[in-house]
Ligand SMILES: Nc1ncnc2c1ncn2[C@@H]1O[C@H](COP(=O)(O)OP(=O)(O)OP(=O)(O)O)[C@@H](O)[C@H]1O
């Protein structure tokens with residue numbers, strides 16, 4: 001039985017549950033459920049605080065976990081990032097009142113409020129700056145106005161919270177984060193973890209690709225295939241109409257409209273894009 005950690009609340013919880021549901025796993029019905037047994041797939045899910053997940057996985061008590069890259073680093077334990085999941089994206093940054101601290105070397109001897117002391121300590125060490133870290137559970141933007149800190153280090157997604165608190169970012173981003181799937185450092189894959197990874201990768205591909213189908217004159221096929229090379233190679237079938245072929249090819253969603261315009265201009269017609277519900281590559 002595979003044992004998997006899933007964020008029980010916060011920014012990553014809904015995205016993680018949606019991804020596992022799309023991958024065909026049974027998920028909890030109520031936010032009060034702390035465990036779900038998916039007997040059909042031989043997987044048990046444990047709903048845990050996202051900041052604790054790397055610790056459970058590193059200790060070997062759970063096989064795999066979904067957490068944030070920043071949270072995994074902050075926990076200070078060793079886990080390996082197996083696959084980045086494409087949701088829960090954020091940047092981790094220093095900020096202060098404009099005209100006070102405006103550079104990372106300027107943090108020397110200052111007080112920095114953060115909920116991620118592990119991430120901040122690692123960054124300060126890497127740049128050789130000594131500062132006092134004030135650990136707070138949240139709402140760290142208030143710490144400056146309340147006189148507890150001179151600067152903060154926090155997750156920035158849209159930047160709205162910083163703006164409302166009258167703070168400005170400075171220095172290079174400390175790190176970029178997103179939801180990741182982790183396992184214990186040094187643990188190889190087993191057939192059961194391989195299957196889960198294949199399913200999750202299938203969801204990532206299904207989300208980022210569409211299936212493109214079109215008809216084109218046979219003599220233009222090579223030019224059309226340059227626009228739609230697919231993953232392996234496109235499928236080409238004869239049409240009843242002489243001199244024409246039908247082509248099917250997986251195409252990146254982010255590129256879709258550029259490719260469709262290019263195909264149309266080349267002379268392709270009946271260009272149809274459809275969502276992929278699930279896949280194994
Ligand atoms: N707007 C955001 N606010 C906070 N965390 C975010 C945001 N967007 C993405 N994340 C990511 O979500 C993870 C933090 O989730 P976590 O559940 O610990 O905090 P939270 O969403 O602020 O919840 P809580 O209300 O419990 O503080 C980190 O990996 C972080 O990078």
Ligand SMILES: O=P(O)(O)OC[C@H]1O[C@H](OP(=O)(O)OP(=O)(O)O)[C@H](O)[C@@H]1O
Pocket residue numbers: 137138139140141154155156157158159160161162
């Ligand atoms: O750049 P933004 O889109 O404004 O998002 C970032 C803010 O969201 C998070 O706070 P959250 O609402 O989770 O409150 P918390 O500080 O209590 O965790 C984070 O700590 C920032 O304050």
Ligand SMILES: [Mg+2]
Pocket residue numbers: 138
């Ligand atoms: Mg928060």
